[in-house]
Amino acid sequence: MTVQYRRGNDHSAGAHRGDDRFRRGVVSFVRRSPRMNTSQEHAMTRLGSRYLVEVPHDTTSTSVAPGSDLDLQQIFGRRAPLTVEIGSGSGDVLATVAAAHPERDFIGFEVYLPSVASSLTRLDRAGARNVRIIVADAAAGLEHLLGPGDLDELWTFFADPWHKKRHHKRRIVNPDLARLVASRLRPGGLWRLATDWQDYADWMRDVLGAEPALEPVGSGPDGYCPRWAERPVTRYERKGVAAGRTVRDLLYARAQGPDGPHG
Numbered sequence: 001m002t003v004q005y006r007r008g009n010d011h012s013a014g015a016h017r018g019d020d021r022f023r024r025g026v027v028s029f030v031r032r033s034p035r036m037n038t039s040q041e042h043a044m045t046r047l048g049s050r051y052l053v054e055v056p057h058d059t060t061s062t063s064v065a066p067g068s069d070l071d072l073q074q075i076f077g078r079r080a081p082l083t084v085e086i087g088s089g090s091g092d093v094l095a096t097v098a099a100a101h102p103e104r105d106f107i108g109f110e111v112y113l114p115s116v117a118s119s120l121t122r123l124d125r126a127g128a129r130n131v132r133i134i135v136a137d138a139a140a141g142l143e144h145l146l147g148p149g150d151l152d153e154l155w156t157f158f159a160d161p162w163h164k165k166r167h168h169k170r171r172i173v174n175p176d177l178a179r180l181v182a183s184r185l186r187p188g189g190l191w192r193l194a195t196d197w198q199d200y201a202d203w204m205r206d207v208l209g210a211e212p213a214l215e216p217v218g219s220g221p222d223g224y225c226p227r228w229a230e231r232p233v234t235r236y237e238r239k240g241v242a243a244g245r246t247v248r249d250l251l252y253a254r255a256q257g258p259d260g261p262h263g
């Protein structure tokens with residue numbers, strides 16, 4: 001896959017981090033043909049240098065080379081509380097929340113180029129200048145590009161559910177990711193999740209509940225919490241609700257105590 005956009009400044013250089021403990025052989029997405037329509041190609045050309053951050057890849061175009069790093073000060077021109085979205089899709093949540101919070105910075109990891117292109121248009125229309133998109137596997141990005149405690153917030157909204165049991169290992173939310181996220185969140189930092197699939201909601205609750213460095217926030221006896229009011233309704237939520245499914249929100253915080261961070 002060739003990433004067909006021109007990049008602006010090289011935002012990829014930085015110190016080396018050799019931590020490869022979380023490296024996964026299985027990824028949570030299927031590599032699909034990244035065919036973009038004309039307006040998406042136009043968005044990439046027009047807005048790519050503003051919003052896209054290119055990172056060094058490893059063996060595949062969505063991998064991230066171990067030893068990479070992000071210079072957040074250079075990318076955003078400041079250091080502000082950082083939110084990362086795993087699978088930012090067409091940027092609906094990023095555009096809405098980032099525009100409402102100019103005092104914060106946001107990074108979306110997304111592997112599907114047509115969605116990336118659509119997100120650039122959406123971010124531009126919303127006037128959100130405090131967002132960058134990285135075309136890479138979010139798990140690899142969290143592992144290789146961010147350091148312990150770098151993250152103020154992480155979002156995982158409507159992740160691909162991978163229903164079949166033999167595909168559960170592809171679910172982005174898994175014990176390795178939970179451990180990795182716990183290490184990247186600052187103490188007290190938040191992980192917000194939502195899904196319209198009950199079995200994935202239960203899975204997420206069990207996986208995150210088993211991670212000692214994470215603790216549930218504001219959840220009821222069933223482990224779920226009220227819908228995050230700032231989260232706009234995306235087409236995935238609309239589709240789930242139209243099909244009669246219940247949307248579940250989850251909220252966890254990095255423990256302040258001796259259990260975290262893992263490093």
Ligand SMILES: C[S@@+](CC[C@H](N)C(=O)[O-])C[C@H]1O[C@@H](n2cnc3c(N)ncnc32)[C@H](O)[C@@H]1O
Nearest residue numbers: 028029087089109110111112137138157158234
């Ligand atoms: C069902 S969509 C949801 C998009 C968005 N979160 C929303 O609520 O509108 C899931 C997205 O996650 C992306 N994705 C899946 N695994 C990913 C990964 N490991 N890294 C980055 N993006 C990923 C897919 O390409 C897809 O766009």
